[in-house]
Amino acid sequence: MIGDPDFLLDGEPFRILSGAIHYFRVHPEQWADRIRKARQMGLNTIETYIAWNVHEPVKGEWDAAGWNDLGAFLDAVAAEGMYAIVRPGPYICAEWTNGGLPVWLTADPQMRLRSSEPGYLAEAVRFLRSVYEIVTPRQIDRGGNVILVQIENEYGAYGDDKAYLAELVGVTRDAGITVPLVTVDQPQPDMLRDGSTPGVHLTGSFGSRAAERLATLRQFQPSGPLMCMEFWDGWFDWWGGAHHTTDPKDAAAELETLLSSGASVNFYMFHGGTNFGLTNGANDKGRYAPLVTSYDYDAPLDEAGSPTAKYFAFRDVIARYAEVSGPAPSAQADAPAxxxxxxxxxDWMPELDATAQRYEKPPTFDELGFTGALVRYDVELPAMPWPQVLAWDEVRDLAWVSVDGGPAIRLSRSRNQHSAVVQPGERLTVLVEDQGRVNYDSRIGEPKGLIGAASLGGAPLTGWRATPIDVEARAAGxxxxxxxxxxxxxxxxxxxxxxxxxxxxxxxxxxxxxxxxxxxxxxxxxxxxxxxxxxxxxxxxxxxxxxxxxxxxxxxxxxxxxxxxxxxxxxxxxxxx
The missing domain is CATH 2.60.120.260 (Galactose-binding domain-like)
Structure with missing residues (x-):
């Protein structure tokens, strides 16, 4: 329950000491190990997002088995004697492709994402009801371990549709969720104002200046427990950048400030895991930056589940405010070399289907209904003076342009490249890779592929064929x-x-x-x-x-x-x- 100034558990003050583990980024057979190590650091709770696009990659085909078995994950948390926080979004960001939203949803031009627009809202409600069928019976007041459920995710940084937030609260309560509901936003007055909704407790997201952030949160919400729902203890990496780390001593000092103030905390991340397959998201703040496969995050538990210096620094701080029992886990031995x-x-590329449909302009991945990594585009070249300039409006996200199987020219969205000089030949081939969908703001759901009509020497180039390439299927063969x-x-x-x-x-x-x-x-x-x-x-x-x-x-x-x-x-x- 929400007390003042504490959370209450069985009527007694309770400080939430939580860590984020995303079940969809960790092999199911390793869930129990990661959860146990969280308890050994002194945590009493595990938090997870719910990624809609892993549960329903195809509309109407709900999957909650294997890697997607949310119920089994929550039960594994309970088996370790720990509580759980569930954050179902529907939008999660999380540096996860498309911010967790399914491509079939975001490809619909009628959808006004993260809003009370009826089409979007109907799909979001349907998704949440499926999630709550799993979560509702696992709440603390029904003998389970779920103590908090979050509404949306940092919504104040995106919009201010209060009707939308109210609808999410309504479907959540109607589905039988009785535990306290929370929102999370960065502690800035405009974000806290826009991202909040009546009857839902506010929490913050930050990684530094903890005293200042908590003071802002308290000014906006004068009573109730303080909580940092995302204590950013590390950061993520993108291709072509550096590996990001934060100093364990500095992070531990911020944690000390949080706990000495009486606040609750959720470490983002406790254990980052991995963007296996094609699940990485992307940044775009004026320059497209696809994220790497590792989601190590410089977290207390590294990508392979080994405790880091940050783990022990945090454990020492937590021990001053809560009981930390039992030995700490040992660092894992070196892997076999x-x-x-x-x-x-x-060559693993498919053969060109000469009978395939032809298009006036290259269709996007979304128009093809394809959610994989690669599409190959082919077109016959006209007779004309050579060489010529080939161009589109945009390439999303990386393309290799070749004529008659010759050496390829690489075009990169990150470098704003969308044209090339091509030499004479009979057939032009363009292989395009979706490097990861942007996971926040207005670029969520943007189409992938060759964007706009193609031109060659300033004239339209038409008659394209498109071949989706499923890399998993190709590897299996x-x-x-x-x-x-x-x-x-x-x-x-x-x-x-x-x-x-x-x-x-x-x-x-x-x-x-x-x-x-x-x-x-x-x-x-x-x-x-x-x-x-x-x-x-x-x-x-x-x-x-x-x-x-x-x-x-x-x-x-x-x-x-x-x-x-x-x-x-x-x-x-x-x-x-």
Whole structure:
């Protein structure tokens, strides 16, 4: 319950000491380990977002099994004797692709996202009802462990549609949610004003200047418990940037300020996990910046579940305000280190379908109803003087332009490149990669692909064919090969095998390759890119087997070193000075 000045549990003051773990970023067989280590740091609660697009990637096809088994995750939290905070959005940000919203939703031009527009609201309500079927019976007042549920997410930074927030509260209460409801916003008066709604408790999100932020929150909300719902204890990385870290001593000092004030806290993140597969989001504050595969976040528990210096610094602070019992977990031993020769399995691009539909202009991924990473566009070139300038309005997000299979020209959205000089030939091919959908503000749901009509030499270029390429399906079709092991131009599939005595966490060093996707035993580890900073991909132990393991690399550009090297620990890149 909401008391003054504390939360109340069984009628007694209760300080929430929580940490964020996103079940969809962690292998289910590792949930229990991560949760236990949170308790060992002194936490009493686990918080998670709910990502709509993992539960309903296809409209009407709800999935709450396996990795998406929210109920099992909440039960695992309860099994450790801990409480839970659920933040279902529907929008979550979280540096997750499309801010957690499904592409089928955001591709509908009639949808006015995060608003009381009837079409959007109807879908959001339907989603929340599905979530609450799982959450309602697990509330604290029904013998479960859920103590708080959040409405929307930092809405004051986006909009001020009070009718929308009221509708979310209504469907939440109608679904049987009786625990306290909260909102979260950065402690700025305009955001707190716009993101709040009557009867819902306000919390803050910040990582520094804790005393000042709490004072602002208190000015706006004179009574009730203070809480930092997102204590930013680290940060995330993007391709072409640096690996971000924060000083453990500075972060611990801010935590001391929070706890000494009597506030509750939720560490964002306690354990970041990984953007496996194609799930990374992207930033765009004037320059598009796709996020890396690792979501290590410089959190107290690193990407592989090992405690960091920050873990122990926080544990020491918490111990001054709450009971911290039992030994702390030990740092994990180095992962096995070994090398595997990779063999050329050939070009993994699909054959061109000469009977495929032709389009006046290149259709977007969204118009094709495709949510994968790659679409290949082909068009026959007209007879004309050469060379010529090829152009579109925009490329989203990375494109390789080639004529008759010749050397490719790379065009990058991040560099605002959307034109190229092409040489004569019969067929132009443009391979386009969706590098991750922007996860906040007005760019949520923007179309992917070649944007706008194409021109060649200033004249319209028409008659395009589009071939969606499902990288997971392509990887599954790659058989073990015994071809040459030499530097290889791409696109090329490479395969290798290695033997383990038992399952083990691994770190795959990708520094000898340019750009592509890696798979272990059919599991999609995620994207790699020589742009860095990330140099290794985390391989969760449950994706390996005792015995023979199969590795598939789908390289888009080229390899310099056709060897897979597994190294003892993560290499997440250089840090900013």
């Amino acid at each position: 070994f090398s595997v020769d990779l063999h050329d399995a050939g 790659i058989a073990p090969a015994d071809g040459a092991t030499a530097p290889t131009p791409g696109p090329v599939a490479l395969t290798g095998e290695f033997t383990l005595d038992e399952q083990a966490d691994l770190f795959l060093d990708t520094s000898g390759w340019a750009k592509g996707y890696a798979f272990i035993n059919g599991f999609h580890l995620g994207r790699y890119w020589a742009d860095g900073p990330q140099q290794t991909l985390y391989v969760p132990a449950p994706t390996t087997v005792a015995g023979t393991n199969h590795l598939v690399i789908l390289e888009l550009e080229h390899t310099v070193d056709p060897t897979a090297r597994f190294v003892p620990r993560a290499l997440l890149g250089h840090q900013e000075e």
